[in-house]
Structures are given as C-alpha cells and as structure tokens.
Amino acid sequence: MTGSDLGDVIGWHAAPHVAPWRPGEPDLAAARRKYLPWIRGEHPNHLSVVLADGRACGYAWHYRVGDHRDYALATGEPDAVGFDVVIGDATACGPDLAPAMLREYLRQVVLKAHPDARRLVSSPPTGEAETIRALTAAGFAPLRDITVFDGEPAETLLLLTIGG
Template sequence: MITWRRLGEADFPQVGEWLSQPHVARWWNHETSPEAVARDFGPAARGEEASEDLFVLLDGRPIGLIQRCRFADYPEYEAELKAAEVAVPDGAMTLDYLIGEPVLTGRGHGAELIRAIVAATWTDHPGSTTIIVPVHTANRPSWRALEKAGLHRVAEASLEPDNPIDDRAHYVYRIDRPIDPLSDPAAR
C-alpha cells in the first residue's frame, strides 16, 4: 500500500541518496550534498514554501518523493506554460515525482503513486480543478506512468528542461477533477 507524509529534515539523507541514483539523477539533475538537499528541500519541509514535498512509503518502506504545488504559487512556471500555449486554468496544480529505489522501478509503483496522489489532491485541495504535468519527451518511463495513472497527453511544448543536456521538447499531461453528478445539474 502506498502512503506518504510530509518530508522532514530527518528524511534528507534518504532523499540525497535517491537523487544520486543514476535513474533519478538523469531527470532531476540535482545537487546531492547534505547542504544542497537541506537548502532545496528545507523550506518546504518547514512549511516556508508553498510546495508540498511528500515522502512516499510502500508498505511502510521509503521508496520515493512526490512534490505537489499550485501553479498560482509559482507564477514563472505558469507563465512559461502559458507562453507555450498550454492552457492553465485557475486552480491548476502540478506534480513531480520519483521512485528512488532502483529495484522498485518498472513495477507499476509510479503509476500507483500518481493515481493515489491525484485522488488525494481532489480531497486535500478542494479548489483544485486540474493537474497538469509537463515531462520531457525522452523520459518515457515517466510519461508512461502518467498515462497508466489516467492522465492524458494534451500538448507538446517547448519548455526549459530540468537537465541542461536535454532539449526543450516536453509532453504535457492533464487530468481534470471528476464531475460530481450530485452537485452538477448538467450531469444529471
């Protein structure tokens, strides 16, 4: 069973280890020193930043990380998507994720995690309308996990890559909040 909790400072060594794994480092391109991890993940862990950094567990065992945030809290990111002609509705959120344990990749845990966090987002963030996730076109495992989790490719966009060795080619995936037939007269 996949669960998560807010990332804490005690988790930073594990996050640093995951970020140094080749399958993660390729796409996250993140410094892995204890100081860099504390610098970049500390503000969210302390609640000083709008991003939710969530430590992911599989049957109680740490396996990865998911970040969830509202585009409205990161206007530069939202503006970059809009400049690429991607519709970003009010209330839209985004995700970033990793399965840090190499032996657990390719087993469907990423899609399971994404499905679970999408479902939780509708409850945790009642004002959220949509989840939009850009992913580099070459990161096939990531975009396949999004597809298996029910997100749909809605655009191709030229966006700044996380890793400077990559070009700007991204796919954009989206899922909208399900319509509740009891509260939507048009659905009745």
C-alpha cells in the same frame, strides 16, 4: 517529509535511473538550503515521502501552478495543481505499480490538500518515457511539449481533468 529525510533524497537522486534527469542535484547541505523552506511551509511546494508497502522509496511534491509564474505561463494552466514525483528505489515500484501509486498519491495527498482542484498537471522531461507512460496509464493526457526556462530541456505537459 522532514529534514531527516533529506539524506534519502540525495540517495534517490543518485540512483542510476534518476541521475540523468537530475544533473547537478545538491549534496546534503544544498538539499537543506533548497528543501527545508518547503518542509517548513515557507515555499509554495509541499513535499511528501512516497511509501511502497510502508517503505520510503521516493518523494513527491504538489503546488498551485499559479504560484510559479514561469511555469504558469509555459503551461497556460495557472488554476491547475501541479505535482512531480521522484521514485528513487526502482525495486519498490515497477511499471505496473507506478500508475496505481500515482493515483493514490493524487487521491490521498494532492486532492485532500486542494479539494477545489479541477485540473492536475505534470510535466516530466520529454525523454522520460517511463514517467510519461505511467502518467498516461494513471489517466493523464499528453497535451504538448513546453519549455519553462530558456536553455532548459523540453518537458511533456500532461493533464488530468477531475470530474470530467
């Protein structure tokens, strides 16, 4: 991802199927403040644009769970690699394509960046049923619900063990 992709990020956040899960997401100036440090490598999260048939349709990020203290405590998985995906263009990736897209992102990006990873985690909001179904279809097992920060919505922690 580059800074020129942030306009798309704002648009993807405004998509009707994304907006309920991303309330109060930033305008372009706030997106620059939040994401440019990630893009420049000044933050432990690593961003990528997600492509479907060569067309940008969303973005994803990955990180070592242990680099995020509160998340590591909530998950109990400090040695795992975490990732999140936002597909803003719903026409690019329907329910049948989402698991394959997730597997390819993990194979082509996450596992190349973290070749020693043995456990991958993701934790979408508990109400985000489509994402949970896609992760399960991609091989993840739901473990439990977690809350990272007091007052924030619960998330469903899902785990994929590599080579196991």
